Amino acid sequence: MPKPAYPHLFKPRTIRNVRLKNRITMAPLFLGYAAEGGTVSALMLEHYRRMAAGGAAMVVVENAAVHPSGSAGGRVLRCDHGRYRGGLSRLAETIRAQSCRAVLQINHAGRFAYVAAPVSASAVEAFGRTPHAMTRKEIKAVRDRFARAALRVKEAGFDMVELHGGTGYLLAQFASPRTNRRTDAYGGSLEARMRFPLEVLRAVQDTVGAFPVGYRFLADEWLPDGLQLDEAKVLAAALDDAGVAYLSVMGGTYESFFLPDVVAQSKRPAYMTPLASAIKKEVKVPVIAAGRISTPKLAESILRGGRADLIGLARMLWVDPEWPAKARRGEDRAIRRCNPKCNACMELVMKGKPAFCPQWDKETRAAYKAMFR
Numbered sequence: 425m426p427k428p429a430y431p432h433l434f435k436p437r438t439i440r441n442v443r444l445k446n447r448i449t450m451a452p453l454f455l456g457y458a459a460e461g462g463t464v465s466a467l468m469l470e471h472y473r474r475m476a477a478g479g480a481a482m483v484v485v486e487n488a489a490v491h492p493s494g495s496a497g498g499r500v501l502r503c504d505h506g507r508y509r510g511g512l513s514r515l516a517e518t519i520r521a522q523s524c525r526a527v528l529q530i531n532h533a534g535r536f537a538y539v540a541a542p543v544s545a546s547a548v549e550a551f552g553r554t555p556h557a558m559t560r561k562e563i564k565a566v567r568d569r570f571a572r573a574a575l576r577v578k579e580a581g582f583d584m585v586e587l588h589g590g591t592g593y594l595l596a597q598f599a600s601p602r603t604n605r606r607t608d609a610y611g612g613s614l615e616a617r618m619r620f621p622l623e624v625l626r627a628v629q630d631t632v633g634a635f636p637v638g639y640r641f642l643a644d645e646w647l648p649d650g651l652q653l654d655e656a657k658v659l660a661a662a663l664d665d666a667g668v669a670y671l672s673v674m675g676g677t678y679e680s681f682f683l684p685d686v687v688a689q690s691k692r693p694a695y696m697t698p699l700a701s702a703i704k705k706e707v708k709v710p711v712i713a714a715g716r717i718s719t720p721k722l723a724e725s726i727l728r729g730g731r732a733d734l735i736g737l738a739r740m741l742w743v744d745p746e747w748p749a750k751a752r753r754g755e756d757r758a759i760r761r762c763n764p765k766c767n768a769c770m771e772l773v774m775k776g777k778p779a780f781c782p783q784w785d786k787e788t789r790a791a792y793k794a795m796f797r
Contacts, residue, residue, distance in 0.1 A: 462502030479748030494532030534594030592677025
């Protein structure tokens with residue numbers, strides 16, 4: 425086989441005991457493909473088969489709820505009961521059958537949950553609804569739910585589990601000074617605000633043993649009173665010391681994504697890479713950079729410059745699942761790129777509808793729509 429056009433991008437990497445065939449991962453991307461009630465659908469299986477078949481080394485399946493109170497919507501995957509394990513096993517098998525590592529991200533949405541009575545670190549309003557501050561009993565219960573959900577992920581045949589500490593969800597709500605106004609052992613100082621995420625990580629590790637536990641990491645809320653990079657660096661180092669397997673770095677929350685300056689920033693190539701680079705300097709574990717890394721040349725330069733260890737493609741891979749295969753062959757011009765001026769997928773998801781890309785051919789769009797139930 426000829427040498428790949430991008431040697432850093434196609435150099436293998438091991439995360440704990442899991443070998444990745446290259447440095448390309450699929451970052452978690454919610455598209456609304458689960459069946460109503462949070463089960464794995466035929467559309468979800470086909471979607472992830474395509475994502476894995478194009479040559480990525482690892483696919484991270486997004487946002488499986490660890491508790492009914494933490495689900496962000498009716499078409500969000502569930503991982504809070506043994507009855508979901510069969511579908512999750514089929515999903516893991518589908519991804520692994522393509523010689524790709526399978527990871528499932530588990531989450532509690534907290535104040536962003538699509539439930540009648542949301543919970544959070546503190547009673548801070550979100551989009552017209554105010555959650556109630558979790559009691560110590562509730563904190564312990566949710567921590568234990570994360571651990572049990574992670575065990576189901578392991579038993580379902582995934583290669584790793586990822587804790588969702590990004591997007592302003594519950595783990596991030598405890599870490600943020602904006603959403604954590606507690607005065608007990610879980611609030612106030614940064615050390616106290618970090619307590620719950622670190623307890624969740626340790627509870628999961630105690631339950632799954634040597635099974636690798638990654639972390640979707642919020643490095644900056646991009647809000648003036650929110651979690652910012654200086655404090656995030658401290659949390660990253662603490663997660664590293666606690667034995668996290670990797671950090672998948674991102675910026676922003678649902679309360680900042682649509683701010684004009686953040687919208688403008690998100691259209692720029694590799695706009696979240698500076699966050700990944702800053703976090704990488706604080707930790708020893710692998711760091712994943714994501715955020716509109718649209719070309720193999722750009723991905724190669726990030727790796728070559730030591731700004732990250734792995735590349736996370738979300739919408740880039742969704743638009744063109746063959747991105748990795750085309751990059752390996754040096755066929756950069758054949759890659760179908762996500763249009764930064766288009767936000768059709770996000771608009772559909774925010775309306776509670778499944779996402780379909782305007783750039784797909786008619787056959788693909790028709791096939792996806794036919795499978796949606």
